Every structure is written in structure tokens, then in C-alpha cells.
Amino acid sequence: MKIVGLTGGIGSGKSTIAKWFLELGIPVYNADLEAKKLMNENEKIIAELTELFGEEVYQNGIYNRKLVSSKVFQDKELLHQLNQIVHPEVFKHFQNWVENQASDFVVKEAAILFESGSYKDCDLVVSVVADEEIRIKRVLKRDEISEEQIRQRINNQWTDTQRIEKSDFVIENNSNLEDLKIKFDQLYKKLLKRFRSS
Structure with missing residues (x-):
């Protein structure tokens, strides 16, 4: 079974990507x-x-x-x-x-995939990245926590630069949902092609 690691900092949009995998019938393990x-x-x-x-x-x-x-x-x-x-x-x-599980591949979604070392058990890793200020705005809208608490969490996680260095695929999510969906569809096709040919 091929394992795709899916990660990204708080507010990056990785949960949205995970949800789209699920909608396509790909099993997703939410580690958090x-x-x-x-x-x-x-x-x-x-x-x-x-x-x-x-x-x-x-x-x-x-x-x-x-x-x-x-x-x-x-x-x-x-x-x-x-x-x-x-x-x-x-x-x-x-x-x-x-x-x-029975599928072409499974997805392991984890905020601290790299920090925990569990990226080593994945066949490849997808990181969702976004500008810090955009992420903070998203989380303030979504969660009942302060900006200070969000920044504390960001400071305890890897930076996007560190994630990008160790990732096989990177999805940049600084725009809107439509843009993100296009990038996701492209990624999904690439993953299917890779795993079905291997």
C-alpha cells in the first residue's frame, strides 16, 4: 500500500485537500x-x-x-x-x-508529519503552504483562539521553507478555493499516474 503524507501549517488548507481526497474515495488517516x-x-x-x-x-x-x-x-x-x-x-x-484499506494509495494527514518523523514512513509527501498572515486570518475566522496563540503554534511547527525542502509536491494556497481545487485535481492525476504505473 502506497502512503502519501499530507502536511501543512495551521491555516494552510491541508484539511480541505484531505476532504477532497476522501470525496474521491481515497482513505485518509487524520493523525491529529x-x-x-x-x-x-x-x-x-x-x-x-x-x-x-x-x-x-x-x-x-x-x-x-x-x-x-x-x-x-x-x-x-x-x-x-x-x-x-x-x-x-x-x-x-x-x-x-x-x-x-484497499485503494491505489492512502493519505496520512498530519500537521507535524516532519516534526514527528513520520514522513519517513510515507512514499511521498505533499505540503500545503500559504503566507503566514493569510493563515492567521483564516484561523482567526475559524477557531476561537487569539492571534498570539496562533503565532505560538506556528513557532512550534516547521516553517514552509523547511517543509518545501523535504516535499515531493507543494501546493501553494494563497488564493481562493477554486484555485486550490484546480491544483488539487492536477496533483490527484499525477499521483494516480505514478502509483498505477509503479
């Missing part, structure tokens, strides 16, 4: 979403996070994302420890998921 589920369900993760952050990390059995975010986005070492707990379990979960 699955990680959140595992943080509430996986006993190993729950025990290790409680040890790292204390009992308040789970309120009524539910992972306190706000509390953890406020701590890790100001402390790179703590963020690293959090990732060391969660990523190996997400990786195992992803491997099991892949084994149950």
Missing part, C-alpha cells in the same frame, strides 16, 4: 484526530500523561487539551516529552489502519 482519540482511550497514554502532567490532565476522564496546550507551547522540552508518549501509539494505530 486519531491522536486526540487515543489520548482519551489508550490506557498506556493515559497513565504516562498523568505521570507527566499530574492528575488534572484528565477531568472526569476527559483529556484536558487546553491545560496541556498552555504548558507545552511555552516549553519545547515538555512538548517533546508529550510527543514521545503519543507518537509511537499513533504509529501503531496507523499501521493497523493501513492493513485494512
Whole structure:
């Protein structure tokens, strides 16, 4: 099974691209979403996070994302420890998921595909990039978080320049949805051609 990594910073538009893959029948694994589920369900993760952050990390059995975010986005070492707990379990979960798919290829969507090292398990990587100010405006419209919080997240992720260097395909998303859709359609044709001929 061929694996396409799909990544991009907050507000880049990668989730829109993932949605279009799904609409075409391509299975998409949303690593960020699955990680959140595992943080509430996986006993190993729950025990290790409680040890790292204390009992308040789970309120009524539910992972306190706000509390953890406020701590890790100001402390790179703590963020690293959090990732060391969660990523190996997400990786195992992803491997099991892949084994149950039947398609020309699957897509692994992850905001921190490069930072987590999981890009190494992909056959190729697609990065969605956009100017920082455009991304910030999009997220301010979409999420209930401040500009300062958005900038903190951006500063904890790779830059677009770093992503571009390690990507096989790059989609620039500084315009509108119509423009993005044209670029997506072109990408999809290239991927089908590559995987069906290999």
C-alpha cells in the first residue's frame, strides 16, 4: 500500500485537500484526530500523561487539551516529552489502519508529519503552504483562539521553507478555493499516474 503524507501549517488548507481526497474515495488517516482519540482511550497514554502532567490532565476522564496546550507551547522540552508518549501509539494505530484499506494509495494527514518523523514512513509527501498572515486570518475566522496563540503554534511547527525542502509536491494556497481545487485535481492525476504505473 502506497502512503502519501499530507502536511501543512495551521491555516494552510491541508484539511480541505484531505476532504477532497476522501470525496474521491481515497482513505485518509487524520493523525491529529486519531491522536486526540487515543489520548482519551489508550490506557498506556493515559497513565504516562498523568505521570507527566499530574492528575488534572484528565477531568472526569476527559483529556484536558487546553491545560496541556498552555504548558507545552511555552516549553519545547515538555512538548517533546508529550510527543514521545503519543507518537509511537499513533504509529501503531496507523499501521493497523493501513492493513485494512484497499485503494491505489492512502493519505496520512498530519500537521507535524516532519516534526514527528513520520514522513519517513510515507512514499511521498505533499505540503500545503500559504503566507503566514493569510493563515492567521483564516484561523482567526475559524477557531476561537487569539492571534498570539496562533503565532505560538506556528513557532512550534516547521516553517514552509523547511517543509518545501523535504516535499515531493507543494501546493501553494494563497488564493481562493477554486484555485486550490484546480491544483488539487492536477496533483490527484499525477499521483494516480505514478502509483498505477509503479
